[in-house]
Amino acid sequence: MLTLNEFHVDFLQSVISDSESRGLLKPQSFFELFCEDLVDIGDLSTNYTIGEYTKGNMEVYGYDYDEERRIFTVINFHFFQSDEIQTLTKQQLQSKFNRLKRFIKASIDGLYLDVEETSEAYSLAFNLYQRVKAGHVDRFRLMVLSDGKATKSASEIPSETVDGIINDYRVIDINYLFKIYSSHNEGSSYDIDIKIPYLEIQNDSDEYQSYLSLLNGNQLYEIYDEYGQRLLEQNVRTFLQFRGGVNKGIRNTIEYNPELFFAYNNGITATATSVEMENGFIKKIENLQIVNGGQTTSAIYAAKKNGRLDISNVNVQMKLSVVKSPEKEGEFVSRISEYANTQNKVNKSDFFSNSPFHKEMKTYSKRIWAATMGGSQQRTHWYYERVRGEYLNEQAYLTPAQRRQFAIENPKKQLIEKTLLAKSENTWMQKPHVVSKGAQYSFVEFAEKTTSQLEKDQLAITENYFREAVSRIILFKAVEKIISNADWYENAYRAQTVTYSIAYLSYWLKKNNQYLDFNLIWEEQQLPYALKDVIKIITKEVYTILMDPPDGFKNVGEWCKKEHCWEVVKKAKINFTLPSKLLKTEREQQYVHKEERELKKIDKGIEAQKFIFETAFEKWISLYAYYCRQENLRDLTITQRDILRKFTNGQLSVPSEKQAEILFEIYNRTKELGWDV
Structure with a gap:
């Protein structure tokens, strides 16, 4: 198994590779990669947004708002960029937290009025101001990320209340990331102290042991308030609020017949890695995961949090399965999720993790060699990573010599992450407004489309699809780099400009019944110069359009999430010519x-x-x-x-x-x- 030091080295290599391939500064890549991992495990929600503001004694780089728990998170970081793991001191942390606190105070006092309206910082400052004034923030979470290792005394900073709002302080260091990687359920290990009755269900299975138990509404509320989406990270659905009939029924039962909740509701299905018992009660649960009953949990939470309803008489049954075999945990939980979720319609994308698409992509990624570059005779693969950490895990038990060979044949810069693939493919399918909503939204959209396609045609994923998909990733990263190096770029909304520019190119080709020859990109493993010249023209024009939203949409980030924004960009008359050598005929296609x-x-x-x-x-x-x-x-x-x-x-x-x-x-x-x- 890999050590913390080896993991640290690999993470830094990921940062360097990402920085070079996308034309970003290393701190930018560090911050984005770190936050993507936190979204993956539920420490940040899908509302997470980049928003940099560094001025005077204030410093912030991103923010997140958890609507259910009404928690507003502001994020700072300390990036050492050192080959050795450095110690993150209490003084360094205090400095970072103080800068975040000053930013929060300034934002509440109307900082947005002094910030350029088209900047990412404006969106952050205005959102914070607006939510506080509306009374929608119960808690601020000040978060500092670092590739260093914080001492226990430095990281344990007590919460405090400022102007009636609780301030929590979170330090997320390299050790925390390592635990995420090491944990079998792709989330850092955590224990829940509780006291609930249980009935052991006898079975002869080597895979799991099951228990029936009972949770009081307040117990479930407190657990969700503490752990949030981390409890649901393997769940197949998110909370539907009170739009569906089932959820309205849950709310009505809580409000008018709480004592009947146990009889009316199906309860929750959960898994854990271990439990501890004492005097007929379960007293501790390790890594609790709610795989069915996410809407029940969220409805009970929302009833008390937002509806101010009394949930003390609400009782919820829980079917808890403790997985005995760690190596089978992922498959076992996935199967429970699929078979248990029949209460509401479940989208096809919810079970995309079991799709044959992954097997096909993995097979091609191991079989197909990429063209050599720059006079090198070494052939390489584009490694498809279905699960975060798979690339690193595959090297865990290799000898040093085997690891070196693996790294040569599967270079870090040619790692295909499923969320990056989703962004790239959705962009070419002309859905830039979906991509602009964030990696998780984009992935769900891609999963829906791909699953439907595979259901209709099992021959859809071919070698040619793999090569073209990789070529589109190369295109996506190249456009990021072109924008980063452009003299007109003002260091804001690069991601939105990338997806809208490529989508515009795709739209233009389709409108003119033309086909880009992706084989040219595949053979060179980079963009032809003629295509780069066209991209430079498109990106500049698209950036200008995005930075000038119509009345009522001063927040550029939110404007880019609207389909109407895409309709506006499509109507743009951008003058460029694609040389015929970049195209192939319909017959060739x-x-x-x-x-x-x-x-x-x-x-x-x-x-x-x-x-x-x-x-x-x-x-x-x-x-x-x-x-x-x-x-x-x-x-x-x-x-x-x-x-x-x-x-x-x-x-x-x-x-x-x-x-x-x-x-x-x-x-x-x-x-x-x-x-x-």
């Missing part, structure tokens, strides 16, 4: 698409045949017996049942590719139904 699909069919057939022969024959016999039961007879077509029967009877010693695909499909479908074949 169709030919490549057809050829790739034919190859994919062959690959799928061979893969299915390999799977059939590698799977124990006893499992196929069991599978056939399952579908011979009276209640399951109609689950297969006559052709499917006939092929399965012939194979188990020995009549198909070598199934054809088509027959193997049918057997493969039957096997996977049955597994998805929850039967462990």
Whole structure:
């Protein structure tokens, strides 16, 4: 397993790689990468926004607002940029916190009036002012991020109340990030002290132990108030507020019949990594995760927090499963999420983590070699990282020599993160307003689109798609760099300008029935000079448009999230010409698409045949017996049942590719139904 020092070195390499590929300063890359990890585990919400203001004795780089808990977070950082882990002192932290406190006070006093309206800082200062004046902030959370390691005494700073609002102080250092990486559930380990009754459910499973328990409304409120979205990080849905009938029913029950809540509500389904008991009560739960019942939890919380309702007579049943096998935890929790969530409609994207898309992308990322660059003879891969930390984890048990070879073949700058892929693809699909809402919103949109596409056409993800997707990532990063180096760029709203500029190019091509030859980017692993020249023209014009929002939209960041903004940009008449050498004809596009699909069919057939022969024959016999039961007879077509029967009877010693695909499909479908074949 990797040590803290090795993790620190890897994290710094990520910062350097990100900085170089995107044209950012290292502190900017450090801050963005750090915050993305915190959004991932729920320490920051999807409302997190970059907003830099450094002037005089005030300093802030980003902010977040948790609407449910009414917590406004302001973020500062201390980046050492050292090869060795440095100690973060109490004096350094106090200085950073004091700068944040002064900014909060100035913002409450109307700082936004003295800030340029089109700057990111204006959005931050105005949002803070507006929410405080409206009485929508119960707590400020002052957060300092660092690649150093804080001592316990330095990081434990007590909360204080300023002008009736609680100020909490959070220090998130490299050790905290390391715990996130090390934890099996992708979140830092935490214990919840509690006292709840339980009934142990007897079973012989090696995977889990289950308990039935009961939580009082106030207990659930306090847990959510403390841990927020971290409790729901593996949950498949977010709170729908009181829009749906189910949630209105929950609120009505809390308000008018709280004593009947237990009878009316399905309760919550949760997992944990361990529990401690004492005198017939569960007294401690480690890493509690609510995988079903997120809306119940949020509704109870909102009823007390916003509705000021009494929840002391509300009781909620909890089905708690303690996962015994850490290596199976992710799969086990995912399965519980999928099977338990039937109360409301669940979007396809909610289960995207189980999509075959990931397997396809991972297979191609390991198989396809990128073109060499700059005279080098070393071929490399673009590494697809489905789960945060996967790239680092794959190196955990390699020897030093093997790690060096891995790094050479899978350079950090060629790491494909799923959220970056989503931003790049959504941008090319002309959804810049969605991308501007943040990485998480963008990812959900991408998951919806991709899952629907795969349901219609299992041949959609081909080698050519992989190469073009990588080329679009190269394009995305190159545009970031072009904007960062432009003399007209004023260090604000780069992300929005990037996505709107590329989306405009995509729209222009489609409108003119033209196709960009992504193979030129793939072969060079960079943008052709002629394309860079076009990008420079588009980005400057788009930036000018975005910085001049219509009346009522002085906040540029919020304006960019509106579809109307995209409609305005699309109407722009930007003068440029794309040289024919950058394009390919419609016939060429169709030919490549057809050829790739034919190859994919062959690959799928061979893969299915390999799977059939590698799977124990006893499992196929069991599978056939399952579908011979009276209640399951109609689950297969006559052709499917006939092929399965012939194979188990020995009549198909070598199934054809088509027959193997049918057997493969039957096997996977049955597994998805929850039967462990």
